[in-house]
Amino acid sequence: MAISTETWVQAASFLGAGFSVGFGAIGAALGEGYAAGKASQAIGRNPAMSGAILKNMLIGQAVAESAGIFALVIAMLLCFMDVQGAPMIEAFGLLGSGLAMGLAAIGSGAGGGYPAAEACLGIADNPPTQGALTTNMLIGSAVSQTPAIFGMVVAFMLMFMDWSGQPLWPGWAALLGAGLSVGLAAIGSGVGSGMPAGSSTAGMARQPGAANQIRTNMLIGSAVSQTPAIFGMVVAFMLMFIDWNGQPPSPTWAALLGAGISTGLSAIGPGLGNGFTAQEAAAGVARTPEASGPITTTMLIGQTVAQSTVIYGFLVSLILLFIPRGASESMVAWAAPLSAGICMGFGGIGPGVGEGIAAAYTVNRIARDHQGISVLLTRVMLVGQAVSESTGIYALIVALLLLFVV
Amino acid sequence: MAIEGADLVRAAALLGAGISMGLGAIGPGVGEGFAAGKACEAIGRNPKEAGLLTRTMLVGQAVSESTGIYSLVVSLLLIFVV
Numbered sequence: 001m002a003i004s005t006e007t008w009v010q011a012a013s014f015l016g017a018g019f020s021v022g023f024g025a026i027g028a029a030l031g032e033g034y035a036a037g038k039a040s041q042a043i044g045r046n047p048a049m050s051g052a053i054l055k056n057m058l059i060g061q062a063v064a065e066s067a068g069i070f071a072l073v074i075a076m077l078l079c080f081m082d083v084q085g086a087p088m089i090e091a092f093g094l095l096g097s098g099l100a101m102g103l104a105a106i107g108s109g110a111g112g113g114y115p116a117a118e119a120c121l122g123i124a125d126n127p128p129t130q131g132a133l134t135t136n137m138l139i140g141s142a143v144s145q146t147p148a149i150f151g152m153v154v155a156f157m158l159m160f161m162d163w164s165g166q167p168l169w170p171g172w173a174a175l176l177g178a179g180l181s182v183g184l185a186a187i188g189s190g191v192g193s194g195m196p197a198g199s200s201t202a203g204m205a206r207q208p209g210a211a212n213q214i215r216t217n218m219l220i221g222s223a224v225s226q227t228p229a230i231f232g233m234v235v236a237f238m239l240m241f242i243d244w245n246g247q248p249p250s251p252t253w254a255a256l257l258g259a260g261i262s263t264g265l266s267a268i269g270p271g272l273g274n275g276f277t278a279q280e281a282a283a284g285v286a287r288t289p290e291a292s293g294p295i296t297t298t299m300l301i302g303q304t305v306a307q308s309t310v311i312y313g314f315l316v317s318l319i320l321l322f323i324p325r326g327a328s329e330s331m332v333a334w335a336a337p338l339s340a341g342i343c344m345g346f347g348g349i350g351p352g353v354g355e356g357i358a359a360a361y362t363v364n365r366i367a368r369d370h371q372g373i374s375v376l377l378t379r380v381m382l383v384g385q386a387v388s389e390s391t392g393i394y395a396l397i398v399a400l401l402l403l404f405v406v
Numbered sequence: 407m408a409i410e411g412a413d414l415v416r417a418a419a420l421l422g423a424g425i426s427m428g429l430g431a432i433g434p435g436v437g438e439g440f441a442a443g444k445a446c447e448a449i450g451r452n453p454k455e456a457g458l459l460t461r462t463m464l465v466g467q468a469v470s471e472s473t474g475i476y477s478l479v480v481s482l483l484l485i486f487v488v
Contacts, residue, residue, distance in 0.1 A: 269435070309435075331409070335417035339424030343481075346428030354439020361443030365450030373453055377446050380460055384442020387467045391431035391438075391474035398427040398481045406420060406485060 009083040012091035016098025017078035020155070023102030023183075024071020024109070027190065031064040031113025038117030042124035049127050053120050056134055060116020063141040067105035067112065067148035067190070074101040074155050081159070089163045092172040096179030097158035100236070103183025104151020107190020107271070111144035114198030122205025129208045133201055136215060140197020143222045147186030147193075147229040147271075154182040154236045161240075169249030170256055177260025178236035181317075184264030184345075185232020185310075188271020188352070193222035196278035203286020210289035217285045217296055221278025224303045228267030228274075228310045228352075235263040235317050248327030254334035255325060258341025259317040262399075266313025266348025273306040273356020280360040284367025291367055294374040298366055301378060302359020305385045309348035309392040316344040316399050323403075332406070340402040347395020354388040423484035430477025438467040 039057035043050045078098055083090070119137040123130050158175060166174070200218035204211050239256060281299035285292045320337055362381040366374045445463035449456045 273439075331413045331417035332420060335420040339421045341424075342421075343424035343428040346425075347431035350432035350435025351439070352435070354434075354436040354442075356439065357436070358439040358442035358446065362446040362450075365447050369450060373450060376453060376456060377450055380449055380456065380463070381442060381446050383460065384445060384463055384467070385439065387464065387471070388435055388438035388442060390471060391434045391477075394474060394478045394481075395427050395431045398423060398478065398485070401482075401485055402420060402424060 005088050006083055006086065008088060009086045009091045009094065013078045013081045013083060013094040016094045017075040019098040020078060020102040021071045021075035024068055024105035027106040027109025028065050028068030029109070031110045031116070031194070032061040034113040035060050035064065035116035035120065039120040042120040046124035046127070049124055052127070052130055053123050056123055056137070057116060057120050059134065060112070060119060060137055060141060063138065063145065064109055064112030064116060066145055067108040070148055070152045071101050071105040074098065074152065074159070077159060087164045089166055089168050089171050089175070092175040093158045093161070093163050096175040097155040098179070099176070100151045100158060100179035100183045101155035103180070104186035104190070105148045107187040108145045108148035109190070111190045111192070111194020111197070112141040114194040115140040115201050118198040118201040122201055126205045126208070129205050132204055132208060132211055136201050136204055137197070139215070140200060140218060140222065141194070143219070143226070144190055144194040144197055146226055147190040150229055150233045151182050151186050154178060154233065157240060166243070167245055170247060170253035171244050173253035173256040174239040174242070174244055177257045178239040181239065181260035181264040182232045182236040185267035185271070186229045188268035189226050189229035192225035192271040192273070192275025192278070195275040196221040196225070196282045199279040200282035200286070203283055207286045207289065210286060213289050213292045214282055214286050217292060218278070218282045220296060221274070221281050221299060221303070224300065225271055225274040225278055227307060228271040231263050231310050231314045232267050235259060235314065238321055242321065248325065251325050251328060251334035251337055254338040255320040258338045259320040262316045262320065262341040262344045263310070263313045265345030266352070267310045269349035269352025270307045270310045270356070271352070273352040273354070274303045276356040277302045277306065277359040277363060280363045284363055288367045294366055295363055298374060298378050298381070299359065299363050302355070302362060302381060302385070305382065305389070306352050306355035306359060308389060309352045312392060312396045313344050313348045316340060316396070316403070319403055336402045336406045340399040343395050343402065344399040347392055351389050351392035355385040358384045358388060419484045419488050423481040426484065427477050427481040430474055434471050434474035437470040441466045441470060
């Protein structure tokens with residue numbers, strides 16, 4: 001029995017709907033559950049403030065929920081998509097759309113829980129700071145929603161743009177790769193920008209006088225944590241907007257899929273790692289506001305080094321996208337570029353997280369004792385990060401060997 | 407097109423090389439970063455022992471690096487020898 005193109009597109013649309021709200025429900029539920037747990041703890045500490053704590057919890061959870069709602073909206077649209085006369089390539093656009101939104105909602109949903117939880121605890125411990133805490137929570141969780149919005153933008157484009165001008169081969173891989181790239185890259189950044197939002201809210205409850213310095217540091221730290229998600233979005237745009245007509249179907253499809261996987265996966269580590277560093281920096285500024293200069297400097301140095309693996313991932317993606325490959329039907333021809341993307345993608349996760357943790361401890365110490373020690377500590381941090389970087393460099397070397405030597 | 411055995415094996419070896427090095431890089435990266443962080447914390451508490459602590463950190467990281475090097479060796483074997 002022959003299956004019509006329309007049926008395939010319809011099936012892909014339903015599958016995409018499942019991916020979207022299935023993945024998208026993970027993060028929001030975790031973040032809100034964490035907030036609810038901490039709100040209960042806060043009410044236990046200070047039952048007199050239970051009304052204010054409950055209200056704050058609900059506001060914070062509503063923001064964390066937004067990533068889940070984006071995923072629900074995309075899933076609904078995919079459920080009721082009109083697929084009349086759609087060409088086969090639309091199937092991959094719809095599947096990619098679901099993946100982009102679903103994966104991108106994980107990090108933002110989980111990240112939005114931290115500031116909500118810390119604001120509830122802060123209200124219990126220092127009731128007069130209530131208004132300032134809720135405001136800071138809202139700013140912080142709004143920033144942590146950005147990666148989910150990147151995912152939604154790409155999901156809408158994959159869903160509603162007309163892909164009939166692109167060839168099915170290798171265009172299908174470009175559309176799936178775009179979804180994976182923006183979706184995976186948003187996970188680390190979403191969680192990573194939630195962490196400083198949480199610790200800055202906690203810090204403000206203890207040191208209301210330093211609110212401005214704490215907020216500034218938090219915004220810088222979470223903005224840097226967003227960078228990996230932006231790399232993922234840039235790769236997704238390139239995959240969607242380059243004209244793939246005239247390219248040899250094989251092995252170009254593997255290069256396009258590999259390009260999405262490389263930047264997408266390698267962005268998870270630096271996103272999380274930058275979050276760890278920013279979390280300790282915001283906490284440190286709250287503890288020692290007069291040290292905010294050295295703390296912010298060390299935070300930025302540490303975060304920059306931790307970004308390096310996503311830059312390797314981006315580099316491998318650019319090579320995969322822009323260096324043309326001769327047509328070949330052999331399996332080796334497509335296995336090599338796909339493997340290069342997988343290698344650099346996974347290889348970027350560990351060093352990104354590890355270097356972020358190294359910088360987090362360093363920032364924490366500088367906040368405790370910044371007189372004359374910050375230079376020594378920054379130097380040791382850089383040595384330690386360089387060693388931690390080595391496996392990321394091995395992954396880059398293997399990826400380049402797979403791309404240029406095999 | 408019929409799949410040829412040699413082509414299939416070579417393709418699997420290359421995919422294996424990427425998966426080996428990619429996944430193998432996760433653990434050492436996180437572990438060495440953690441060691442570096444704790445070393446910085448300890449130096450912050452006791453700056454006089456900075457030399458000793460840095461040396462200890464590097465020895466610990468070198469041991470933690472070993473599994474990453476195993477992955478690299480296996481990847482290179484899969485690419486160039488097998």
